[in-house]
Amino acid sequence: xxxxxxxxxxxxxxxxxxxxxxxxxxxxxxxxxxxxxxxxxxxxxxxxxxxxxxxxxxxxxxxxxxxxxxxxxxxxxxxxxxxxxxxxxxxxxxxxxxxxxxxxxxxxxxxxxxxxxxxxxxxxxxxxxxxxxxxxxxxxxxxxxxxxxxxxxxxxxxxxxxxxxxxxxxxxxxxxxxxxxxxxxxxxxxxxxxxxxxxxxxxxxxxxxxxxxxxxxxxxxxxxxxxxxxxxxxxxxxxxxxxxxxxxxxxxxxxxxxxxxxxxxxxxxxxxxxxxxxxxxxxxxxxxxxxxxxxxxxxxxxxxxxxxxxxxxxxxxxxxxxxxxxxxxxxxxxxxxxxxxxxxxxxxxxxxx
Amino acid sequence: xxxxxxxxxxxxxxxxxxxxxxxxxxxxxxxxxxxxxxxxxxxxxxxxxxxxxxxxxxxxxxxxxxxxxxxxxxxxxxxxxxxxxxxxxxxxxxxxxxxxxxxxxxxxxxxxxxxxxxxxxxxxxxxxxxxxxxxxxxxxxxxxxxxxxxxxxxxxxxxxxxxxxxxxxxxxxxxxxxxxxxxxxxxxxxxxxxxxxxxxxxxxxxxxxxxxxxxxxxxxxxxxxxxxxxxxxxxxxxxxxxxxxxxxxx
Amino acid sequence: xxxxxxxxxxxxxxxxxxxxxxxxxxxxxxxxxxxxxxxxxxxxxxxxxxxxxxxxxxxxxxxxxxxxxxxxxxxxxxxxxxxxxxxxxxxxxxxxxxxxxxxxxxxxxxxxxxxxxxxxxxxxxxxxxxxxxxxxxxxxxxxxxxxxxxxxxxxxxxxxxxxxxxxxxxxxxxxxxxxxxxxxxxxxxxxxxxxxxxxxxxxxxxxxxxxxxxxxxxxxxxxxxxxxxxxxxxxxxxxxxxxxxxxxxxxxxxxxxxxxxxxxxxxxxxxxxxxxxxxxxxxxxxxxxxxxxxxx
Numbered sequence: 026x027x028x029x030x031x032x033x034x035x036x037x038x039x040x041x042x043x044x045x046x047x048x049x050x051x052x053x054x055x056x057x058x059x060x061x062x063x064x065x066x067x068x069x070x071x072x073x074x075x076x077x078x079x080x081x082x083x084x085x086x087x088x089x090x091x092x093x094x095x096x097x098x099x100x101x102x103x104x105x106x107x108x109x110x111x112x113x114x115x116x117x118x119x120x121x122x123x124x125x126x127x128x129x130x131x132x133x134x135x136x137x138x139x140x141x142x143x144x145x146x147x148x149x150x151x152x153x154x155x156x157x158x159x160x161x162x163x164x165x166x167x168x169x170x171x172x173x174x175x176x177x178x179x180x181x182x183x184x185x186x187x188x189x190x191x192x193x194x195x196x197x198x199x200x201x202x203x204x205x206x207x208x209x210x211x212x213x214x215x216x217x218x219x220x221x222x223x224x225x226x227x228x229x230x231x232x233x234x235x236x237x238x239x240x241x242x243x244x245x246x247x248x249x250x251x252x253x254x255x256x257x258x259x260x261x262x263x264x265x266x267x268x269x270x271x272x273x274x275x276x277x278x279x280x281x282x283x284x285x286x287x288x289x290x291x292x293x294x295x296x297x298x299x300x301x302x303x304x305x306x307x308x309x310x311x312x313x314x315x316x317x318x319x320x321x322x323x324x325x326x327x328x329x330x331x332x333x334x335x336x337x338x339x340x341x342x343x344x345x346x347x348x349x350x351x352x353x354x355x356x357x358x359x360x361x362x363x364x365x366x367x368x369x370x371x372x373x374x375x376x377x378x
Numbered sequence: 379x380x381x382x383x384x385x386x387x388x389x390x391x392x393x394x395x396x397x398x399x400x401x402x403x404x405x406x407x408x409x410x411x412x413x414x415x416x417x418x419x420x421x422x423x424x425x426x427x428x429x430x431x432x433x434x435x436x437x438x439x440x441x442x443x444x445x446x447x448x449x450x451x452x453x454x455x456x457x458x459x460x461x462x463x464x465x466x467x468x469x470x471x472x473x474x475x476x477x478x479x480x481x482x483x484x485x486x487x488x489x490x491x492x493x494x495x496x497x498x499x500x501x502x503x504x505x506x507x508x509x510x511x512x513x514x515x516x517x518x519x520x521x522x523x524x525x526x527x528x529x530x531x532x533x534x535x536x537x538x539x540x541x542x543x544x545x546x547x548x549x550x551x552x553x554x555x556x557x558x559x560x561x562x563x564x565x566x567x568x569x570x571x572x573x574x575x576x577x578x579x580x581x582x583x584x585x586x587x588x589x590x591x592x593x594x595x596x597x598x599x600x601x602x603x604x605x606x607x608x609x610x611x612x613x614x615x616x617x618x619x620x621x622x623x624x625x626x627x628x
Numbered sequence: 629x630x631x632x633x634x635x636x637x638x639x640x641x642x643x644x645x646x647x648x649x650x651x652x653x654x655x656x657x658x659x660x661x662x663x664x665x666x667x668x669x670x671x672x673x674x675x676x677x678x679x680x681x682x683x684x685x686x687x688x689x690x691x692x693x694x695x696x697x698x699x700x701x702x703x704x705x706x707x708x709x710x711x712x713x714x715x716x717x718x719x720x721x722x723x724x725x726x727x728x729x730x731x732x733x734x735x736x737x738x739x740x741x742x743x744x745x746x747x748x749x750x751x752x753x754x755x756x757x758x759x760x761x762x763x764x765x766x767x768x769x770x771x772x773x774x775x776x777x778x779x780x781x782x783x784x785x786x787x788x789x790x791x792x793x794x795x796x797x798x799x800x801x802x803x804x805x806x807x808x809x810x811x812x813x814x815x816x817x818x819x820x821x822x823x824x825x826x827x828x829x830x831x832x833x834x835x836x837x838x839x840x841x842x843x844x845x846x847x848x849x850x851x852x853x854x855x856x857x858x859x860x861x862x863x864x865x866x867x868x869x870x871x872x873x874x875x876x877x878x879x880x881x882x883x884x885x886x887x888x889x890x891x892x893x894x895x896x897x898x899x900x901x902x903x904x905x906x907x908x909x910x911x912x913x914x915x916x917x918x919x920x921x922x923x924x
């Protein structure tokens with residue numbers, strides 16, 4: 026039997042999870058054996074063929090949308106990319122009047138806010154995940170998980186408003202003076218002016234926002250640890266904490282790295298809360314009390330003025346492109362790690378608005 | 379007179395041979411039982427008879443399966459049409475989340491039959507043939523899930539009968555049912571064979587002995603022996619068949 | 629019990645301490661939820677009454693009197709426009725992914741769809757601006773308008789709906805699908821008659837979750853719609869911008885006046901109520917649905 030074009034186009038394989046026999050990876054095993062006929066999919070009727078092609082339209086839309094996102098960013102950033110080259114990344118000059126643009130302060134500000142958020146979020150989130158997967162009493166389980174997921178649903182702008190009304194005064198009047206008078210006496214890094222607004226406020230609020238994401242994904246991967254493995258540990262006389270620390274956590278290291286990676290991807294693009302809290306000054310933070318500026322906050326704040334000058338706009342879009350590339354790389358990595366661990370069932374995360 | 383005729387048929391998942399060189403003639407209006415230990419290829423064989431394996435990635439076949447003399451794997455044979463001629467009932471009852479009536483009528487609706495009168499007639503006839511009519515005639519619009527497991531399985535049989543197939547494939551149809559429901563299904567098979575050719579896969583040796591006219595024994599993807607059921611269960615010619623039916627392995 | 633057989637005191641205490649630490653971490657991580665609700669209530673309740681929901685903002689600065697009707701109405705318009713684009717496209721792509729299984733093309737589409745999920749909202753804003761709003765170069769030249777904002781939010785929703793559709797279709801029991809094929813149904817008939825009806829509840833839930841997500845989006849609107857204190861007269865062009873609850877909070881909280889902050893927190897309370905109540909409602913529905921479908 027010869028392979029027809031049609032046969033190559035058959036792509037019904039809905040049974041992939043139910044293949045009872047080891048499946049060879051070679052694309053067309055039947056091709057090597059002329060007497061065998063590869064039978065895949067009922068793709069023969071005209072109706073089904075049209076149907077198959079029609080469905081492809083949905084796929085094309087996703088491709089096109091992805092190309093639009095990447096294309097718009099690359100094309101509109103092009104003047105800046107060609108003019109400033111790689112020095113765009115480490116130049117600190119940002120002067121729309123003189124048409125000189127450098128990304129460095131915004132990259133640093135973004136990394137500071139993201140870094141503070143992760144330092145705060147990771148331990149809290151992982152411990153919470155352990156609580157949710159192992160320690161929470163059964164009758165409470167549904168409620169606490171729901172609380173966690175509801176937190177994930179709160180809009181970014183509400184976090185920002187909350188930050189202004191609550192977190193900023195708290196930091197200004199209590200936390201930052203305290204840091205300056207204790208740690209600040211040894212390290213200048215903690216000895217700044219208490220302003221409330223700044224990278225600490227922004228980082229802290231972003232931490233609140235990514236904790237639910239990191240915690241739920243970590244919890245899901247903890248719940249995926251095979252029961253046999255856990256029971257084997259208990260059967261050897263290990264306590265709960267010993268099982269957790271020595272067996273379960275070890276088994277889900279890729280899951281934890283994956284969830285932190287996703288958390289990073291979300292934190293780095295966080296916009297409205299950061300815009301309201303970070304202080305919006307394109308300087309390099311010297312102390313943890315300092316103000317700064319992130320890429321996303323800069324774009325949301327100034328992009329609509331920037332479009333008057335093509336080079337100004339191009340520089341801002343190039344910043345956006347850098348942000349996009351970071352999130353694409355980070356999300357691909359995180360997705361890979363988690364897919365291997367839990368196949369398909371990965372909680373989606375959307376860049377915060 | 380042969381309804382199905384299998385000639386040197388092999389089936390592969392990728393490079394793995396699941397079924398090797400099966401040849402047999404399946405006579406019209408009889409019950410053929412397929413027995414053998416788990417993983418022996420009997421379900422693969424059954425699902426090859428109405429091309430349900432087409433959905434498995436890298437599944438390929440060799441040889442021929444002739445339905446009334448026509449090769450079912452030939453390009454001229456459309457699998458959708460084939461499945462209307464060779465019906466199937468699964469291990470677990472799988473009614474759709476529709477009413478009892480709509481479950482039975484589904485096979486007709488997808489063929490474009492809309493006439494109310496025709497649908498009603500066929501649904502009644504099929505439910506009667508599946509010995510379910512008296513139990514459900516007053517609640518045809520109820521959800522199929524309101525029925526018991528045994529009733530659901532008979533509903534699935536009625537659903538398969540409604541498209542007027544020539545052959546009915548039963549994949550361990552009673553394995554999920556209680557003994558009383560099982561007995562009813564077995565009675566039903568006896569009635570149905572006056573009009574249909576039936577191929578049944580079963581793990582239950584007594585069931586095979588009770589309902590079938592002929593029996594095939596599979597082992598490790600090979601067809602070991604085929605013969606009249608009474609002979610297979612009393613004086614099998616192959617020692618492996620004897621070992622299996624006397625319970626020495628499997 | 630002999631001492632060698634019982635757990636050492638150290639191990640028991642360590643176990644208990646560790647359990648307490650995880651519980652405290654959990655309390656710490658959900659504390660912001662309660663704090664946000666509490667702070668919004670405390671700071672915003674004095675502005676909250678029925679006319680706040682049913683009148684347009686007025687006074688100077690605009691918003692110091694009047695309510696947030698423009699924001700509520702505008703958010704609904706934007707969510708509607710976003711759904712009009714994303715639901716058909718997302719369900720379409722989701723059906724493709726379900727059909728295609730693990731073949732190469734579907735796997736790539738799945739990857740791209742997942743990557744779109746992670747695109748930062750400012751980047752969506754930039755893309756939306758150049759596709760819909762810009763007045764120069766290519767693009768649709770719709771200005772800052774409801775249609776531009778709504779469709780940009782629709783872009784954000786597409787991968788969400790795609791993923792949920794695929795997952796809901798996969799959750800339809802395999803036996804239903806095989807049952808339909810065994811009766812001689814074509815692929816299209818099986819999808820339309822068995823798989824889609826079975827997945828409908830899940831898809832509906834996913835669409836609502838997507839709407840919840842875009843209701844909270846502010847950044848993309850800064851680039852494509854901005855804000856309107858009144859009710860727009862068209863969907864595109866210079867008169868086409870709508871108000872939006874999230875933008876309204878953003879603008880009010882930026883004003884250096886305590887009255888505006890009170891209004892902002894009251895608006896935040898309304899947005900929170902919409903989001904959390906809808907969220908709980910959806911959860912309740914899916915929970916009920918799961919209980920029902922367990923009978924399968």
